[in-house]
Amino acid sequence: EPLLVGDLSARYGGAARGHRSHRTGRDADLLLYALTPDGRPVRSPGFIDFGPDGLARIGAADPASSGADEYVRLDVEREWLLVKSLVRSPDAHVQWLFVARWLEALIIEYARALGEDPELVWVAESVLLQPGDSTAHADHLHLRVACTPDAFLSGCLGGGPYWPWLPAVPQLVPPPDVDLAAAILDDLLPGGAAAGSRVAAPDSAL
Ligand SMILES: [Zn+2]
Known part of the structure:
Protein backbone atom coordinates (compact mmCIF):
# COMPACT_ATOMS: atom_id res chain seq x y z
CA GLU A 1 0.00 0.00 0.00
CA PRO A 2 1.41 3.38 -0.95
CA LEU A 3 2.67 5.82 1.65
CA LEU A 4 1.53 9.40 1.31
CA VAL A 5 4.05 12.16 1.54
CA GLY A 6 1.82 14.36 3.69
CA ASP A 7 1.31 11.42 5.96
CA LEU A 8 5.03 10.88 6.16
CA SER A 9 5.65 14.49 7.03
CA ALA A 10 3.17 14.36 9.85
CA ARG A 11 4.36 11.07 11.24
CA TYR A 12 8.09 11.30 10.78
CA GLY A 13 8.76 15.00 10.72
CA GLY A 14 9.93 15.26 7.12
CA ALA A 15 9.49 18.99 7.01
CA ALA A 16 10.16 21.18 4.03
CA ARG A 17 13.01 23.61 4.57
CA GLY A 18 13.78 26.86 2.86
CA HIS A 19 15.02 25.37 -0.38
CA ARG A 20 14.73 27.81 -3.24
CA SER A 21 13.43 24.96 -5.38
CA HIS A 22 10.54 24.46 -2.99
CA ARG A 23 8.82 27.58 -4.18
CA THR A 24 7.17 25.74 -7.03
CA GLY A 25 5.38 23.39 -4.68
CA ARG A 26 6.84 20.37 -6.44
CA ASP A 27 9.55 19.66 -3.87
CA ALA A 28 9.65 18.16 -0.41
CA ASP A 29 12.52 17.21 1.89
CA LEU A 30 12.01 13.86 3.56
CA LEU A 31 14.17 13.05 6.54
CA LEU A 32 16.05 9.77 6.35
CA TYR A 33 14.88 6.82 8.40
CA ALA A 34 17.23 5.94 11.23
CA LEU A 35 18.08 3.00 13.47
CA THR A 36 20.03 2.78 16.66
CA PRO A 37 23.41 1.06 16.15
CA ASP A 38 21.86 -2.15 17.48
CA GLY A 39 19.00 -1.94 15.00
CA ARG A 40 16.00 -0.37 16.74
CA PRO A 41 13.99 2.15 14.68
CA VAL A 42 14.30 5.66 16.07
CA ARG A 43 12.89 9.00 15.18
CA SER A 44 15.10 10.85 12.72
CA PRO A 45 17.60 13.08 14.52
CA GLY A 46 17.03 15.71 11.83
CA PHE A 47 19.13 16.94 8.94
CA ILE A 48 22.34 15.07 9.74
CA ASP A 49 24.74 13.66 7.17
CA PHE A 50 24.92 9.90 6.72
CA GLY A 51 28.25 8.58 5.44
CA PRO A 52 29.07 5.80 2.96
CA ASP A 53 29.03 3.36 5.89
CA GLY A 54 25.41 4.34 6.52
CA LEU A 55 26.27 5.96 9.86
CA ALA A 56 25.48 9.48 11.04
CA ARG A 57 27.15 11.00 14.10
CA ILE A 58 24.76 12.75 16.44
CA GLY A 59 25.36 15.06 19.37
CA ALA A 60 28.90 15.83 18.34
CA ALA A 61 28.45 19.55 18.87
CA ASP A 62 26.77 19.14 22.24
CA PRO A 63 29.27 19.99 25.05
CA ALA A 64 26.99 18.31 27.59
CA SER A 65 27.26 14.98 25.85
CA SER A 66 29.26 12.16 27.37
CA GLY A 67 32.06 12.83 24.95
CA ALA A 68 31.64 9.42 23.37
CA ASP A 69 30.53 9.49 19.77
CA GLU A 70 26.96 8.50 19.27
CA TYR A 71 25.64 7.25 15.98
CA VAL A 72 22.49 6.34 14.20
CA ARG A 73 22.39 4.05 11.19
CA LEU A 74 20.47 4.56 7.98
CA ASP A 75 17.39 2.34 8.06
CA VAL A 76 17.92 1.11 4.56
CA GLU A 77 14.95 -1.26 4.75
CA ARG A 78 12.43 1.52 5.47
CA GLU A 79 14.22 3.83 3.05
CA TRP A 80 13.82 1.30 0.24
CA LEU A 81 10.15 0.78 1.14
CA LEU A 82 9.63 4.53 0.86
CA VAL A 83 11.44 4.76 -2.49
CA LYS A 84 9.54 1.74 -3.78
CA SER A 85 6.19 3.15 -2.65
CA LEU A 86 6.91 6.51 -4.26
CA VAL A 87 8.03 5.17 -7.62
CA ARG A 88 5.19 2.64 -7.79
CA SER A 89 2.47 5.10 -6.81
CA PRO A 90 0.38 6.19 -9.79
CA ASP A 91 -0.32 9.44 -7.96
CA ALA A 92 3.16 10.49 -6.84
CA HIS A 93 4.57 11.44 -10.29
CA VAL A 94 8.14 11.19 -9.02
CA GLN A 95 10.56 13.05 -11.25
CA TRP A 96 13.61 12.91 -8.97
CA LEU A 97 14.59 11.58 -5.58
CA PHE A 98 17.71 13.58 -4.86
CA VAL A 99 20.08 11.83 -2.48
CA ALA A 100 23.83 11.38 -2.14
CA ARG A 101 25.25 8.76 -4.47
CA TRP A 102 26.63 6.65 -1.59
CA LEU A 103 23.19 6.47 0.00
CA GLU A 104 21.61 5.55 -3.32
CA ALA A 105 24.20 2.76 -3.53
CA LEU A 106 23.16 1.40 -0.12
CA ILE A 107 19.47 1.54 -1.03
CA ILE A 108 19.84 -0.08 -4.45
CA GLU A 109 22.21 -2.72 -3.10
CA TYR A 110 19.60 -3.60 -0.50
CA ALA A 111 16.82 -3.81 -3.10
CA ARG A 112 18.89 -6.12 -5.30
CA ALA A 113 19.82 -8.35 -2.36
CA LEU A 114 16.12 -8.56 -1.54
CA GLY A 115 15.45 -9.84 -5.06
CA GLU A 116 13.20 -6.97 -6.06
CA ASP A 117 11.91 -6.80 -9.63
CA PRO A 118 14.82 -5.58 -11.80
CA GLU A 119 12.54 -3.20 -13.69
CA LEU A 120 11.42 -1.60 -10.43
CA VAL A 121 15.04 -1.29 -9.31
CA TRP A 122 15.91 0.26 -12.67
CA VAL A 123 13.15 2.86 -12.28
CA ALA A 124 14.37 3.62 -8.76
CA GLU A 125 17.95 3.99 -9.99
CA SER A 126 16.73 6.35 -12.70
CA VAL A 127 15.06 8.77 -10.31
CA LEU A 128 17.57 8.53 -7.45
CA LEU A 129 20.18 11.16 -8.19
CA GLN A 130 22.83 13.18 -6.42
CA PRO A 131 22.09 16.74 -7.51
CA GLY A 132 24.83 18.54 -9.34
CA ASP A 133 23.88 22.08 -8.33
CA SER A 134 23.47 21.93 -4.55
CA THR A 135 24.61 19.91 -1.54
CA ALA A 136 25.11 16.17 -2.03
CA HIS A 137 21.95 15.45 -0.03
CA ALA A 138 23.39 13.04 2.52
CA ASP A 139 20.95 14.27 5.17
CA HIS A 140 17.59 13.92 3.47
CA LEU A 141 15.75 12.51 0.49
CA HIS A 142 14.53 15.33 -1.70
CA LEU A 143 11.36 14.51 -3.58
CA ARG A 144 10.62 16.41 -6.75
CA VAL A 145 7.41 15.58 -8.52
CA ALA A 146 6.81 16.09 -12.23
CA CYS A 147 4.00 18.31 -13.41
CA THR A 148 0.88 16.14 -13.45
CA PRO A 149 -1.10 15.86 -16.69
CA ASP A 150 -3.69 18.21 -15.16
CA ALA A 151 -1.03 20.69 -14.08
CA PHE A 152 0.40 20.76 -17.60
CA LEU A 153 -2.94 22.08 -18.76
CA SER A 154 -2.83 24.90 -16.24
CA GLY A 155 0.67 25.92 -17.30
CA CYS A 156 3.05 23.86 -15.15
CA LEU A 157 6.45 23.94 -16.85
CA GLY A 158 8.45 21.30 -15.11
CA GLY A 159 11.75 21.10 -16.89
CA GLY A 160 13.76 17.92 -16.62
CA PRO A 161 12.73 14.54 -17.89
CA TYR A 162 9.17 13.34 -18.10
CA TRP A 163 9.77 9.61 -17.62
CA PRO A 164 8.04 7.21 -20.00
CA TRP A 165 6.47 5.29 -17.11
CA LEU A 166 4.58 8.38 -15.86
CA PRO A 167 0.99 8.95 -17.01
CA ALA A 168 0.67 10.28 -20.53
CA VAL A 169 0.60 14.06 -20.87
CA PRO A 170 -2.28 15.48 -22.90
CA GLN A 171 -1.49 17.06 -26.24
CA LEU A 172 -1.45 20.76 -25.39
ZN1 LIG B 1 16.70 19.00 -0.66
Whole structure:
Protein backbone atom coordinates (compact mmCIF):
# COMPACT_ATOMS: atom_id res chain seq x y z
CA GLU A 1 0.00 0.00 0.00
CA PRO A 2 1.41 3.38 -0.95
CA LEU A 3 2.67 5.82 1.65
CA LEU A 4 1.53 9.40 1.31
CA VAL A 5 4.05 12.16 1.54
CA GLY A 6 1.82 14.36 3.69
CA ASP A 7 1.31 11.42 5.96
CA LEU A 8 5.03 10.88 6.16
CA SER A 9 5.65 14.49 7.03
CA ALA A 10 3.17 14.36 9.85
CA ARG A 11 4.36 11.07 11.24
CA TYR A 12 8.09 11.30 10.78
CA GLY A 13 8.76 15.00 10.72
CA GLY A 14 9.93 15.26 7.12
CA ALA A 15 9.49 18.99 7.01
CA ALA A 16 10.16 21.18 4.03
CA ARG A 17 13.01 23.61 4.57
CA GLY A 18 13.78 26.86 2.86
CA HIS A 19 15.02 25.37 -0.38
CA ARG A 20 14.73 27.81 -3.24
CA SER A 21 13.43 24.96 -5.38
CA HIS A 22 10.54 24.46 -2.99
CA ARG A 23 8.82 27.58 -4.18
CA THR A 24 7.17 25.74 -7.03
CA GLY A 25 5.38 23.39 -4.68
CA ARG A 26 6.84 20.37 -6.44
CA ASP A 27 9.55 19.66 -3.87
CA ALA A 28 9.65 18.16 -0.41
CA ASP A 29 12.52 17.21 1.89
CA LEU A 30 12.01 13.86 3.56
CA LEU A 31 14.17 13.05 6.54
CA LEU A 32 16.05 9.77 6.35
CA TYR A 33 14.88 6.82 8.40
CA ALA A 34 17.23 5.94 11.23
CA LEU A 35 18.08 3.00 13.47
CA THR A 36 20.03 2.78 16.66
CA PRO A 37 23.41 1.06 16.15
CA ASP A 38 21.86 -2.15 17.48
CA GLY A 39 19.00 -1.94 15.00
CA ARG A 40 16.00 -0.37 16.74
CA PRO A 41 13.99 2.15 14.68
CA VAL A 42 14.30 5.66 16.07
CA ARG A 43 12.89 9.00 15.18
CA SER A 44 15.10 10.85 12.72
CA PRO A 45 17.60 13.08 14.52
CA GLY A 46 17.03 15.71 11.83
CA PHE A 47 19.13 16.94 8.94
CA ILE A 48 22.34 15.07 9.74
CA ASP A 49 24.74 13.66 7.17
CA PHE A 50 24.92 9.90 6.72
CA GLY A 51 28.25 8.58 5.44
CA PRO A 52 29.07 5.80 2.96
CA ASP A 53 29.03 3.36 5.89
CA GLY A 54 25.41 4.34 6.52
CA LEU A 55 26.27 5.96 9.86
CA ALA A 56 25.48 9.48 11.04
CA ARG A 57 27.15 11.00 14.10
CA ILE A 58 24.76 12.75 16.44
CA GLY A 59 25.36 15.06 19.37
CA ALA A 60 28.90 15.83 18.34
CA ALA A 61 28.45 19.55 18.87
CA ASP A 62 26.77 19.14 22.24
CA PRO A 63 29.27 19.99 25.05
CA ALA A 64 26.99 18.31 27.59
CA SER A 65 27.26 14.98 25.85
CA SER A 66 29.26 12.16 27.37
CA GLY A 67 32.06 12.83 24.95
CA ALA A 68 31.64 9.42 23.37
CA ASP A 69 30.53 9.49 19.77
CA GLU A 70 26.96 8.50 19.27
CA TYR A 71 25.64 7.25 15.98
CA VAL A 72 22.49 6.34 14.20
CA ARG A 73 22.39 4.05 11.19
CA LEU A 74 20.47 4.56 7.98
CA ASP A 75 17.39 2.34 8.06
CA VAL A 76 17.92 1.11 4.56
CA GLU A 77 14.95 -1.26 4.75
CA ARG A 78 12.43 1.52 5.47
CA GLU A 79 14.22 3.83 3.05
CA TRP A 80 13.82 1.30 0.24
CA LEU A 81 10.15 0.78 1.14
CA LEU A 82 9.63 4.53 0.86
CA VAL A 83 11.44 4.76 -2.49
CA LYS A 84 9.54 1.74 -3.78
CA SER A 85 6.19 3.15 -2.65
CA LEU A 86 6.91 6.51 -4.26
CA VAL A 87 8.03 5.17 -7.62
CA ARG A 88 5.19 2.64 -7.79
CA SER A 89 2.47 5.10 -6.81
CA PRO A 90 0.38 6.19 -9.79
CA ASP A 91 -0.32 9.44 -7.96
CA ALA A 92 3.16 10.49 -6.84
CA HIS A 93 4.57 11.44 -10.29
CA VAL A 94 8.14 11.19 -9.02
CA GLN A 95 10.56 13.05 -11.25
CA TRP A 96 13.61 12.91 -8.97
CA LEU A 97 14.59 11.58 -5.58
CA PHE A 98 17.71 13.58 -4.86
CA VAL A 99 20.08 11.83 -2.48
CA ALA A 100 23.83 11.38 -2.14
CA ARG A 101 25.25 8.76 -4.47
CA TRP A 102 26.63 6.65 -1.59
CA LEU A 103 23.19 6.47 0.00
CA GLU A 104 21.61 5.55 -3.32
CA ALA A 105 24.20 2.76 -3.53
CA LEU A 106 23.16 1.40 -0.12
CA ILE A 107 19.47 1.54 -1.03
CA ILE A 108 19.84 -0.08 -4.45
CA GLU A 109 22.21 -2.72 -3.10
CA TYR A 110 19.60 -3.60 -0.50
CA ALA A 111 16.82 -3.81 -3.10
CA ARG A 112 18.89 -6.12 -5.30
CA ALA A 113 19.82 -8.35 -2.36
CA LEU A 114 16.12 -8.56 -1.54
CA GLY A 115 15.45 -9.84 -5.06
CA GLU A 116 13.20 -6.97 -6.06
CA ASP A 117 11.91 -6.80 -9.63
CA PRO A 118 14.82 -5.58 -11.80
CA GLU A 119 12.54 -3.20 -13.69
CA LEU A 120 11.42 -1.60 -10.43
CA VAL A 121 15.04 -1.29 -9.31
CA TRP A 122 15.91 0.26 -12.67
CA VAL A 123 13.15 2.86 -12.28
CA ALA A 124 14.37 3.62 -8.76
CA GLU A 125 17.95 3.99 -9.99
CA SER A 126 16.73 6.35 -12.70
CA VAL A 127 15.06 8.77 -10.31
CA LEU A 128 17.57 8.53 -7.45
CA LEU A 129 20.18 11.16 -8.19
CA GLN A 130 22.83 13.18 -6.42
CA PRO A 131 22.09 16.74 -7.51
CA GLY A 132 24.83 18.54 -9.34
CA ASP A 133 23.88 22.08 -8.33
CA SER A 134 23.47 21.93 -4.55
CA THR A 135 24.61 19.91 -1.54
CA ALA A 136 25.11 16.17 -2.03
CA HIS A 137 21.95 15.45 -0.03
CA ALA A 138 23.39 13.04 2.52
CA ASP A 139 20.95 14.27 5.17
CA HIS A 140 17.59 13.92 3.47
CA LEU A 141 15.75 12.51 0.49
CA HIS A 142 14.53 15.33 -1.70
CA LEU A 143 11.36 14.51 -3.58
CA ARG A 144 10.62 16.41 -6.75
CA VAL A 145 7.41 15.58 -8.52
CA ALA A 146 6.81 16.09 -12.23
CA CYS A 147 4.00 18.31 -13.41
CA THR A 148 0.88 16.14 -13.45
CA PRO A 149 -1.10 15.86 -16.69
CA ASP A 150 -3.69 18.21 -15.16
CA ALA A 151 -1.03 20.69 -14.08
CA PHE A 152 0.40 20.76 -17.60
CA LEU A 153 -2.94 22.08 -18.76
CA SER A 154 -2.83 24.90 -16.24
CA GLY A 155 0.67 25.92 -17.30
CA CYS A 156 3.05 23.86 -15.15
CA LEU A 157 6.45 23.94 -16.85
CA GLY A 158 8.45 21.30 -15.11
CA GLY A 159 11.75 21.10 -16.89
CA GLY A 160 13.76 17.92 -16.62
CA PRO A 161 12.73 14.54 -17.89
CA TYR A 162 9.17 13.34 -18.10
CA TRP A 163 9.77 9.61 -17.62
CA PRO A 164 8.04 7.21 -20.00
CA TRP A 165 6.47 5.29 -17.11
CA LEU A 166 4.58 8.38 -15.86
CA PRO A 167 0.99 8.95 -17.01
CA ALA A 168 0.67 10.28 -20.53
CA VAL A 169 0.60 14.06 -20.87
CA PRO A 170 -2.28 15.48 -22.90
CA GLN A 171 -1.49 17.06 -26.24
CA LEU A 172 -1.45 20.76 -25.39
CA VAL A 173 -1.15 22.35 -28.80
CA PRO A 174 -3.00 20.89 -31.75
CA PRO A 175 -0.98 20.98 -34.97
CA PRO A 176 -1.43 24.46 -36.39
CA ASP A 177 -3.77 24.70 -39.29
CA VAL A 178 -1.64 26.47 -41.87
CA ASP A 179 -4.59 27.19 -44.12
CA LEU A 180 -6.51 28.78 -41.27
CA ALA A 181 -3.50 30.89 -40.30
CA ALA A 182 -3.12 32.07 -43.87
CA ALA A 183 -6.82 32.92 -44.08
CA ILE A 184 -6.65 34.95 -40.87
CA LEU A 185 -3.60 36.85 -42.08
CA ASP A 186 -5.31 37.45 -45.40
CA ASP A 187 -8.05 39.19 -43.48
CA LEU A 188 -5.62 41.23 -41.42
CA LEU A 189 -3.18 42.31 -44.07
CA PRO A 190 -4.13 44.30 -47.15
CA GLY A 191 -3.87 42.41 -50.41
CA GLY A 192 -3.50 39.02 -48.82
CA ALA A 193 0.28 39.40 -48.86
CA ALA A 194 0.78 37.02 -45.97
CA ALA A 195 -0.44 33.89 -47.66
CA GLY A 196 2.48 31.70 -48.52
CA SER A 197 5.76 30.57 -47.13
CA ARG A 198 5.94 32.93 -44.16
CA VAL A 199 3.15 31.13 -42.35
CA ALA A 200 3.76 27.69 -43.75
CA ALA A 201 6.13 26.37 -41.12
CA PRO A 202 4.02 24.56 -38.50
CA ASP A 203 6.78 24.47 -35.90
CA SER A 204 7.25 28.22 -35.93
CA ALA A 205 3.57 29.05 -35.58
CA LEU A 206 3.94 29.75 -31.87
ZN1 LIG B 1 16.70 19.00 -0.66
